[in-house]
Amino acid sequence: MKNKNENLFLIHATGKDRSGLIAMLTKVVTNAGYNIIDIEQSAPHGLFYIIMIIEPTNNSIDKPIKFFEERFEEFSTGTELNISIRNFNGSPRKSSKSxxxxxxxxxxxxxxxxxxxxxxxxxxxxxxxxxxxxxxxxxxxxxxxxxxxxxxxxxxxxxxxxxxxxxxxxxxxxxxxxxxxxxxRKLAIIDLDENLIQIQGLSEFFNSLEKDKETERFIQNFRDFYSTKERNSHEIKHFCISYLNGMNHELIRDIISKIIISPGTEELIRALKLMQYHIALISSSISIFTDFLKDQLDLEYAFGNAIDVSKKKLTGKFNENLEIDLKKKPKLINWLASMEKIPEAEILKFGLTPDENEKSSILSHLEDLKISIG
Structure with missing residues (x-):
């Protein structure tokens, strides 16, 4: 009787993927009276590969190498698989590894x-x-x-x-x-504020809001506001949002129709999705944008500032209870970590820095990641 801890073999096969390959290979192992103790298999881009470690049982055949080589040669002719078998002198995976x-x-x-x-x-x-x-x-x-x-x-x-x-x-x-x-479980959080949203020309943007008569005055006021002292993004956004006072809710559709998601942004989201990440957007911009992007990019979470509405018209003011600022962002991140049951240190973060005027190191290399308006 053979010792189950002796005479381990490693089977390795690669080739074009097709249905039934694993069944054929494992049937040969079973017919030889061997037991599979470790297996790893994948088929990326239509390329099949498999690694198996097998051990003998009480019913194992004699001269297994010859038996397997003959069977594998038959399979190679019909499947174009490259199959090999050799003695395995190592040991199967150990749970004690670090x-x-x-x-x-x-x-x-x-x-x-x-x-x-x-x-x-x-x-x-x-x-x-x-x-x-x-x-x-x-x-x-x-x-x-x-x-x-x-x-x-x-x-x-x-x-x-x-x-x-x-x-x-x-x-x-x-x-x-x-x-x-x-x-x-995996989670990525992306801050839209300065990194993924770009307004290409203030005049074009506000013309799309059908405020042509007031656009020139607003642009001048904005320049005066911006030039009086160095402004942070929070002050600039509040100033711009105040200009939306009195806008009909229906005009929001015109804004949304102007949103262009850059290829770089879509590529990042697609890559993270393929890596099985859940993705959250956190922004101190308008929730209109974040809600739209959540739907367009099929994201799990999106957070933005809600604008107060009165009689179906925008008030030009953020809802204070739903406003996202630098103090609330960490709380949102903590909540997301709790919801996804992921330690905060293990979350991928893009654009989330302690200083609203500071850009995270990775984003200096990803200038193509943006959403344009206009």
Missing amino acids: WLRFVFVGPDRPGLIASLSEFAGKNNANIHRMNMISRGEIIACESLLDISGLRIEKSGFVSGLKTLGEELGLQIVITSENVLSKKI
Whole structure:
């Protein structure tokens, strides 16, 4: 009788994906009297690959290598699979390994993966799995590292990885994971204020609101207001919103029709969605915009300032109870973290900085991410 801890084999197969491949391969293993103890399979972009570790049972056949090679040669002829089998001298996955998962998002450019993998390699961190998505100018990547053999302290490795991310213009979120313990929940929060909303010309914007007679006067008043002293975004928005006093609610549709979502913005959202992120928009701009974007981009959350309405006309004032400012944003982030059951430190954040006039490092590299009006 064979010892179940001896004579492990590793089966590896790659080729064009089609239905029934796993069933055919595993049937051969079963017919040989072997048991599958570890398996990893995927089929990205129509390319099938599978890795299996198998062990003998009391009913295992003699001369398994010859048996498997003959069966696999038959399959290769009909399926164009490249299948191999060899003795496996290692050991199956150990739950005692130390894992670290990191996600990065940022502008795509040559050498990103090479730089990150070089950093991991020189510190003896093994890349166990990597899933990368590149859409246009944006890249999103999720990687699982085995850091059991780190040559430096984990804190030093994490600090170095984040520093490298900043140098490359990437936002990196790092978490320690028991890879089999739970489904990973992921959340990204994007601040629209200065980074994703761009008004292309004040006169064009206000002309679209059918206030042509008052536009020139408003533009001059705005210039006077802006030039008297340095203004922050909060003051500018309140001044602009005051100009909407008396606007009919129906004209909001005209504003919405002027919104153009840039390809860069759509690429970022699409990449995050493909990485299975829930996405929240937080903005101290008008909720009209954030609600529209939530629907257009199929987002989970959107928060913006509501404008008071009286007799179906805008008052030109924010609803104080629903106004979002620098003090309320952290509370919203805390609430979102609680709702999604994610530690705040593990949330991807774009554009959310302590200073409303400061731009987060990643956004200096993502100037194409915007929504235009006009």
